[in-house]
Amino acid sequence: MKKHLRYLGFISAILSITYILIGVIEIANTYVSFIPLLILPGDPMGGFVSITIGLIFAHGIKELYRGDYRGLSFILVGLIMTTVFAGLYTLILIADAIECYVLTSEEFIGWTILNDLRIELMLGWILFPLLLWLKVQLSSNAE
Amino acid sequence: MRKVRVAVIGNPNVGKSTLFNALTGAKQYIGNWPGVTVEKKEGERIWRGIKIRFVDLPGSYGLGAASIDEKIARDYILLEKPDYVIDIIDASNLERNLYLTLDLLEMGVKVIISLNMIDIAASKGIRINHEKLSELLGVPVVPTIAIREKGIDKLCDVVVNAVNGDVIFKPFKIKYPKEVEEAIQELSSIIADIDSKLPSRWIALKLLTGDEDIKRKISEYKDGALIIARAEELAEKIRSIYGEDVEIVIAEARYQLIGKIVEKVISVGAKPEIDVSDLIDRVVTHRILGLPIFISILWAMFLFTFNVAQPLVDLIDIAFSQAAEYVHATLDSSNPMLASLIADGILTGFGSILVFVPNIFFLFLAMAFLEDVGYMARAAFNMDRVMKKMGLHGKSVIPLILGMGCNVPAIMSTRTIESEEDRLVTILINPLIPCSARLPIFIMLAAIFFGRYASVAVLSMYLLGFLLAIMIALMLRKLFFRGKVFPFVMELPPYRMPSWKTISIHVWNRGSKFLKKAGWIIFSVSIVLWFLAYMPPEAEFGGSESWLAQLGKLFEPVFLPLGYNWQIAVALIFGFLAKEIMIDAFAILMGDNYETVLAGMLTPFQAYALMAFVLVYVPCMATLAVIKTETGSWKWTIFTVTYELILAYVLAFFITFIGSLIW
Amino acid sequence: MGNEIVRLSELDKGEVGEIIGYEKDIPSSIRSKILSMGLTRGVRVEMIRPAIFGDPLEFRVRGFNLSLRRSEAQYVLVKKV
Numbered sequence: 050m051k052k053h054l055r056y057l058g059f060i061s062a063i064l065s066i067t068y069i070l071i072g073v074i075e076i077a078n079t080y081v082s083f084i085p086l087l088i089l090p091g092d093p094m095g096g097f098v099s100i101t102i103g104l105i106f107a108h109g110i111k112e113l114y115r116g117d118y119r120g121l122s123f124i125l126v127g128l129i130m131t132t133v134f135a136g137l138y139t140l141i142l143i144a145d146a147i148e149c150y151v152l153t154s155e156e157f158i159g160w161t162i163l164n165d166l167r168i169e170l171m172l173g174w175i176l177f178p179l180l181l182w183l184k185v186q187l188s189s190n191a192e
Numbered sequence: 193m194r195k196v197r198v199a200v201i202g203n204p205n206v207g208k209s210t211l212f213n214a215l216t217g218a219k220q221y222i223g224n225w226p227g228v229t230v231e232k233k234e235g236e237r238i239w240r241g242i243k244i245r246f247v248d249l250p251g252s253y254g255l256g257a258a259s260i261d262e263k264i265a266r267d268y269i270l271l272e273k274p275d276y277v278i279d280i281i282d283a284s285n286l287e288r289n290l291y292l293t294l295d296l297l298e299m300g301v302k303v304i305i306s307l308n309m310i311d312i313a314a315s316k317g318i319r320i321n322h323e324k325l326s327e328l329l330g331v332p333v334v335p336t337i338a339i340r341e342k343g344i345d346k347l348c349d350v351v352v353n354a355v356n357g358d359v360i361f362k363p364f365k366i367k368y369p370k371e372v373e374e375a376i377q378e379l380s381s382i383i384a385d386i387d388s389k390l391p392s393r394w395i396a397l398k399l400l401t402g403d404e405d406i407k408r409k410i411s412e413y414k415d416g417a418l419i420i421a422r423a424e425e426l427a428e429k430i431r432s433i434y435g436e437d438v439e440i441v442i443a444e445a446r447y448q449l450i451g452k453i454v455e456k457v458i459s460v461g462a463k464p465e466i467d468v469s470d471l472i473d474r475v476v477t478h479r480i481l482g483l484p485i486f487i488s489i490l491w492a493m494f495l496f497t498f499n500v501a502q503p504l505v506d507l508i509d510i511a512f513s514q515a516a517e518y519v520h521a522t523l524d525s526s527n528p529m530l531a532s533l534i535a536d537g538i539l540t541g542f543g544s545i546l547v548f549v550p551n552i553f554f555l556f557l558a559m560a561f562l563e564d565v566g567y568m569a570r571a572a573f574n575m576d577r578v579m580k581k582m583g584l585h586g587k588s589v590i591p592l593i594l595g596m597g598c599n600v601p602a603i604m605s606t607r608t609i610e611s612e613e614d615r616l617v618t619i620l621i622n623p624l625i626p627c628s629a630r631l632p633i634f635i636m637l638a639a640i641f642f643g644r645y646a647s648v649a650v651l652s653m654y655l656l657g658f659l660l661a662i663m664i665a666l667m668l669r670k671l672f673f674r675g676k677v678f679p680f681v682m683e684l685p686p687y688r689m690p691s692w693k694t695i696s697i698h699v700w701n702r703g704s705k706f707l708k709k710a711g712w713i714i715f716s717v718s719i720v721l722w723f724l725a726y727m728p729p730e731a732e733f734g735g736s737e738s739w740l741a742q743l744g745k746l747f748e749p750v751f752l753p754l755g756y757n758w759q760i761a762v763a764l765i766f767g768f769l770a771k772e773i774m775i776d777a778f779a780i781l782m783g784d785n786y787e788t789v790l791a792g793m794l795t796p797f798q799a800y801a802l803m804a805f806v807l808v809y810v811p812c813m814a815t816l817a818v819i820k821t822e823t824g825s826w827k828w829t830i831f832t833v834t835y836e837l838i839l840a841y842v843l844a845f846f847i848t849f850i851g852s853l854i855w
Numbered sequence: 856m857g858n859e860i861v862r863l864s865e866l867d868k869g870e871v872g873e874i875i876g877y878e879k880d881i882p883s884s885i886r887s888k889i890l891s892m893g894l895t896r897g898v899r900v901e902m903i904r905p906a907i908f909g910d911p912l913e914f915r916v917r918g919f920n921l922s923l924r925r926s927e928a929q930y931v932l933v934k935k936v
Contacts, residue, residue, distance in 0.1 A: 094491050101484035105475060119471065126475040130488065137492055140500045147503040154506060187468050254891035258884050287917045288893045402883065440877070443890035447898075473904075473913075482907040573922050577908040580924070586911075679888040679927060680911060684920040 053186075054120065058113030060179075061124050065106035068131075071168055072100030088168040099169060102130045121187070128180040135173020141165060195243045196355050197272075198304075201265055201296070202280030203289050204251035204610070205685040207308050211280055211338040212248045213697045215348070222705050224824030225250075225264050229615045231607065233701075239348040242355055247274065251610075253288070255295040257405040258679070260612035269301060270391075276351060280306045283313035283320050283335075286458060290450045297329065297364035300391040304350050305333040306343070312688070317461035325457045330362025339691045365393070368445045371433055375400060375426040379419065386413050399423035400430070401439040469566075469686035476570050486571055489562070490593055497555040498597055498628070504550035512543035532726050541718035544770060545711045548600050548814060553703055555594065555601040559608075560698045564690040568608060569682065576680060582662045583669040585614035586680065592618065592661065595625030596654070599815040600710075602627075603822055604702060610682075613673050619822055620668060620832055621661040623811035626654055629771035633806055636775060640791050641799040649800065653807050660808065660839070710817035717813045721769050740765065741781070754805070754844050755798040764805075770812050797851020801844040809840035859935045864912065864928035866902035872933025874898050881930035893917040894931060 075096030077083035082091075105127040112120025142165040149157035200215070202208045213220075216235025225232045233248035249268055250261035257263050269277065279296055281289040296303050307322050326333040332350045336343030353359050367373065379396035398406040400423055410416040427438045434441050475481055516535035523531035562568050568587070576586030584592075587609040594602035603622050609615040626634070634653050638646035724740040744762030751761050759781045766777040778786040794802065810816070810833055820829045866872050874896050877886065893916060894900065903913040903920065911924040 097484070098488040098491060101481070101488050104484070105481055108475075108478070108481065118466065119474065122471040122474040125468075126472055126485075130485075133492060137495055137500075141495060144500045144503050148506065152503060152506055152510065187466055187471075253888070256887045256891060258887040258891070285917075285919050288919060291891055291893065436876070437886075439883075439886065439890065440895070444895045444897075447893060447895045470903075477904055477906060477913070479907060569922075573911060573913065574907045576906065576922075576924070577910045580910075679885050680922070680924045681885075681888045681892060681927060682922045683892075684913060684922055686920075 054113050054116050054118065057124055058110050058120065061106045061109045061113060061120075061127070064124075064127065064131075064176075065103045065110065067103070067172070068099045068106065069103030071172075072096040072098070072103060075099060087163050088166060088171070090167055092167075095167070095169070098130075098134060102127055102134075105130065121183070125180075125183055125187070128176055128183060131169070131173040131176050132180055135170050135177065138165070138167055138170040138173070142170070193238070193241065193243050194355065195245065196276070196351065197245050197247065197274045198351060199247050199249050199268060199274040199277045200280065201249040201252060201269075201277055201292070202306075202308075203253055203282065203285070203292060203683075205683055206251075206280045206282040206285075206289065207338045208248070208251060208280050209698065210691065210694045211278075211306060211308060211336065211344070212246065213694065214338050214341050214344045216246050220701065222701055224821075227825060228260055228264070228612055229606070229619065229823050230261060230264055230612065237348060239345075240352045242352050244348065244351055246278075252292060254292055255299070256401075257403055259610065261610060263405060269296075269299060276302045276304055276354060278304050278306055278347065278351075280308050280336075280338075283307050283310045284316055284318060286320065286454050287447070287450055290453065291446060293329070294364075294366065294446050294450065295394075297331070298366065298391075298397065299394045300363070302354065302361045303329075303331045304347065304354070305329070305331060306338075306347055307333055307335045308338050310335050311337050311340075317463045319459045319461065321457045321459070325453070328453050328456065330360075330364050332359055339694065366445060366449055369434070369441060371430050372400070372438065372441055372445070375423075375430060379423055379426070382415075382419055382422070383410075386415060386419070396423070397442065400427050401437075401442060402427065469688075472687050473570070473684075476567070477574060482574055486574060489567070489571075490590075493555070493558045493562075493594070494597060496558050497551055497594075497601070501550040501554040505547055508543065508546050508550070512539055512546075515539055516543075529726070529729060533722070536726070537719050537722035540722065541715045544718055544814070545707065545714045548598070549703060549707070551598055552601045552604065552706055553699060555597075555605065556699045556702045557695065559590070559605055560695040561690055563608060564688075564695055566685050566687040569684050572682070573684060580680075583666040584618060585609055585611060585678070586682075588614060588618040591622060592625060592658075595622045595627060597628050599623050599625065599627045599811055600706075600818050603815065603818045604706065606822065611678050613678060616823065616828070617665050617668050617673075619819060620828065621664050623815055623819075623832065623836060624657050624661040624664065624808060626657045626807055627771070629812065630806060632772060633767075633774050634803055636787070637790075637799050637803050640787050641794070641796045649803070653803055656804060657807055664835070664839075705821065706818070709821040710814065713817035713820065714814050718769065721766075754801060754841075754848050755794055756802065757793065760793075760802070764809065767806065768810055768813055770814070771806070774806070795851060797854070798848055801847035801851070804847055805840045805844040807840075808836055808843060810836055860932060861935060862929045863900065863902075863914075863923070863931035863933050864925040866900075866912075866933065866935070868902055868904055871899055871901045871936045873936050874900060874931060875934050876932045878930040878932065885927050885930060889923075889927070889931065892921060894921075899936065900933065 071089065073096065074084050074089050075092050078085070078089060078091035079093050105123050109120040109123025109127070113124065142162065145157065145160060145165050146162065148154045149160045200208060200212055212233060212235065216237055220233050220235040223232050224230065230250055235246050237244050237246070247268065249265040252262040252265045255262055255266040268274070277296060279293050281293065293303065293305065307320060310320070313320065322333040322335050334343050334347045334350055336347060338344070350359060368376065376393060376396045379399060380392035383390055383395050384392040395406060395410065399410065399420060407420050410419055430438050430441065476485060516539045519535040519539065520531050523534070568590070571590065572586030575589040579586050579588050591602045591606045594605055599622050602625070603619050606615050606618045609618060634650045635646070638649040642649045721740070724743060725738050727739045728737070741758065741762050744765060745758040747761045748758040762781060763774050763777040767774040778790070782789040816829055816833065819832055820826060823829065860875065861872070863872060874894055876896060898916060901915045903915050905912050911922045912928060914921045914923060
């Protein structure tokens with residue numbers, strides 16, 4: 050387990066930088082077309098959330114590197130958050146798709162799936178297996 | 193068929209709702225305990241030829257008079273005398289849970305214990321010998337896992353066996369220290385004399401501890417005052433002997449006994465090293481991370497409730513407007529009044545109820561999930577300090593934030609606040625929080641009158657709303673609840689995986705409660721408004737000749753000081769139906785260029801006053817309906833309308849007045 | 856140092872106290888609640904952590920976690936262990 054902790058510390062570091070970056074770009078994108086990529090919408094609150102997630106991961110880095118199992122707190126909660134929002138953004142995508150194709154709502158003319166396929170959605174699902182692995186590790190008590 | 197009444201009680205967080213649902217199935221009657229905001233649930237099950245009626249009592253830690261919840265629970269047991277009481281105990285928390293059990297046993301109640309969550313206890317290495325426990329307490333103990341419906345049938349079996357006389361309930365007595373025991377004996381024999389139907393020993397205990405509620409009840413008997421005086425004498429004597437109040441002596445004696453019992457029935461095996469729940473708490477209650485996490489979760493709730501539910505809302509909207517159109521198309525030629533009644537009255541009425549359902553459904557899904565998982569307790573824990581300054585409770589923060597979306601589900605979500613007084617205050621100030629339906633009107637008026645500063649004007653409405661909410665909360669506290677101390681003492685249950693079954697039954701109950709209770713109020717009001725808008729038949733629907741407009745003209749003098757004419761008055765009346773309709777009302781009454789008309793009619797100050805008026809004056813009728821169902825009384829509902837109307841008028845007048853001085 | 860007597864609200868994160876008594880002026884509603892939650896004399900209470908803004912406090916007692924406002928915990932006297 051100790052060995053795993055160091056790797057998790059490394060992963061935490063990467064995820065931390067990634068999510069903080071995503072958050073900053075998304076907030077910037079609301080005012081200025083900072084980095085106009087379709088997967089990074091201009092969304093101040095969404096950006097805030099991503100920065101928060103990044104900060105959560107950041108807090109765990111030191112403890113995990115030192116082999117302190119309590120550092121798992123942060124990566125656990127961080128992964129729970131990424132999963133929750135991945136799920137949420139997916140549901141929003143489905144809801145918007147219904148509005149566009151089934152209800153042909155006028156607010157959604159010209160909408161495509163790409164509009165809602167944001168990076169947190171994809172990244173969150175990619176990270177989901179890691180959350181499952183972590184849960185298994187914790188409940189079987191590999192101390 | 194033989195009938196029997198069983199009350200279900202237990203500490204909060206022991207899985208009582210889950211057990212109750214499992215006992216009764218999803219069909220439950222849900223209302224309020226009379227005159228309070230506390231919810232009352234009843235359900236039935238027919239088992240082996242006996243109709244068992246279950247009544248869910250509010251979660252209690254004891255049967256003191258500390259909170260309204262506990263009072264309701266104990267009053268029900270004392271006065272309604274259920275045949276049996278199922279006491280649900282959390283196997284992981286035996287000590288504290290047994291405190292309530294002892295109180296029940298001392299009341300002489302026939303207790304059947306449901307030893308719940310034995311699976312969770314097992315995962316913590318805790319095993320309980322339920323037969324030994326049953327032997328020590330003298331009552332049946334049934335191990336249960338409510339979430340997986342294990343032990344439920346057995347529990348019902350025990351009830352039926354008891355009805356058939358096959359179960360023994362041994363009388364239970366705690367041996368208190370000598371002087372206390374003597375005092376109890378003396379008092380209880382006097383009490384038994386004046387009313388043999390009372391649980392005399394228990395009443396004696398309560399009188400000794402100075403229980404106000406019991407004192408009141410006893411004072412109603414002929415020699416009551418004497419008994420109370422004697423109890424106080426004895427209590428004073430005990431205090432001088434033991435150096436502490438009777439209440440403390442008694443509590444300690446109980447816990448001592450509990451300690452002995454627990455020792456004999458519990459065996460703790462290998463404890464898991466890692467406490468996952470604590471790991472999560474480190475982050476959630478973190479000094480720096482805690483607040484952003486809270487905000488993120490609130491945001492998630494918002495998105496879920498409003499964005500994800502949107503297609504359903506639109507679907508209902510479309511369905512009803514198309515239905516209305518169809519009715520008009522087919523019936524207008526033959527019977528226009530009937531057509532209008534069905535289309536604009538009935539269908540619109542139904543539509544205006546159902547349109548709330550998706551949002552309520554999704555919101556309660558999110559909230560039930562967070563509650564089940566254990567997060568809500570932490571949110572209240574974290575926000576309590578801020579809320580306390582506002583005269584509120586930590587758990588009030590969620591309903592207040594949700595009010596920004598829609599007041600209807602927000603008020604319904606106050607359910608989770610345990611203290612009656614805090615719940616009431618939170619409900620009463622909720623309409624002051626600007627809901628999303630008011631936004632279009634704010635935006636419209638701000639755009640016309642404030643141009644570049646429109647967004648500032650709109651934002652100021654939100655600030656104003658929250659400010660007023662805080663002020664009124666503090667005022668309500670001073671006026672109605674002065675001097676009362678409300679303990680915040682709250683358990684923080686461990687995090688756990690949510691049970692979809694529990695969540696879905698909970699959401700279903702909320703939704704159907706809304707439809708049944710609030711629904712008819714909303715529907716009736718829409719019909720009345722339809723009628724006023726339709727008559728007389730020759731006039732344009734909702735137009736300047738309709739009775740509704742006449743009503744508006746009647747109110748015109750009231751609004752004159754504010755500078756509003758009858759058209760605005762009528763729009764405001766429509767705003768009572770639903771805030772979103774106000775803009776449509778302007779369009780109908782003033783024509784398509786209503787914006788220009790308004791621009792010419794009001795000064796910027798008057799317009800700002802109008803915005804403030806719309807913010808405060810009355811909540812939409814759906815909100816009022818929900819206030820009625822959640823408070824359980826018309827008194828508070830009318831109070832809300834009254835105070836808001838007055839506040840709105842005074843505020844608008846004040847703003848207009850300042851404006852007239854400067855302009 | 857061990858055996859110092861303080862109010863429950865004064866325990867620091869991680870400290871354990873054994874309840875030895877209550878303030879004379881403790882409001883009865885608070886006392887009832889506290890007693891029914893098991894905070895009787897002789898019981899050990901551990902201060903786990905404060906809330907984000909410093910109040911209320913989370914304690915561990917009799918195997919479960921309890922939250923108390925400082926204004927409530929101040930009435931309970933403990934001996935540091």
